Amino acid sequence: MPHHKxxxxxxxxxxxxxxxxxxxxxxxxxxxxxxxLEGLQFRRQMPIDRYIADFACPTHKLIIEVDGSQHGERLAEDAGRTTRLAALGWTVVRFWNDDVLRDIDAVCTHILRTIGEHES
Known part of the structure; x- marks a missing residue:
C-alpha cells in the first residue's frame, strides 16, 4: 500500500x-x-487523506469508526467523509459507543463478517 504525505x-x-x-x-x-482479532493488523488513529480514522486495517482497506452521541448531529458530515474514503477504496464501518461497551463480541463478529464479505 503506498504511503501518502x-x-x-x-x-x-x-x-x-x-x-x-x-x-x-x-x-x-x-x-x-x-x-x-484473527491475526488482523489494525492501526489506531490513522491519518488517511484529510481524515483520522479511529481504527484502520490497511491490508483489507477497512476503517472502523466508534461514534459518540455528537455524531447524531453530524450525519451529513460523516456521510461525506464515508463517501470520500470509499472513493479511495476504503470500507467504513461505524459503531456507536454503546454498542462497543455493551456487546464487544457482536462488534468483533461484525468486523470479521465485513472483511469476509469483501474478500468474496
Whole structure:
C-alpha cells in the first residue's frame, strides 16, 4: 500500500487522539491490537487523506469508526467523509459507543463478517 504525505497538523492531531481515546475506543482497541482479532493488523488513529480514522486495517482497506452521541448531529458530515474514503477504496464501518461497551463480541463478529464479505 503506498504511503501518502501526511501534514504535520494531521500527524500531531493523530498522536493527541491516541493519548485521549474514549472508553469505547480503548475497549475496542484491546480487542484489535497486536493481531488479537484473527491475526488482523489494525492501526489506531490513522491519518488517511484529510481524515483520522479511529481504527484502520490497511491490508483489507477497512476503517472502523466508534461514534459518540455528537455524531447524531453530524450525519451529513460523516456521510461525506464515508463517501470520500470509499472513493479511495476504503470500507467504513461505524459503531456507536454503546454498542462497543455493551456487546464487544457482536462488534468483533461484525468486523470479521465485513472483511469476509469483501474478500468474496
Amino acid at each position: 501526511v501534514s504535520k497538523r494531521l500527524r500531531s492531531n493523530s498522536r493527541r487522539m491516541r493519548k485521549g481515546m474514549t472508553e469505547a475506543e480503548l475497549k475496542l482497541w484491546n480487542e484489535l491490537r497486536a493481531g488479537r
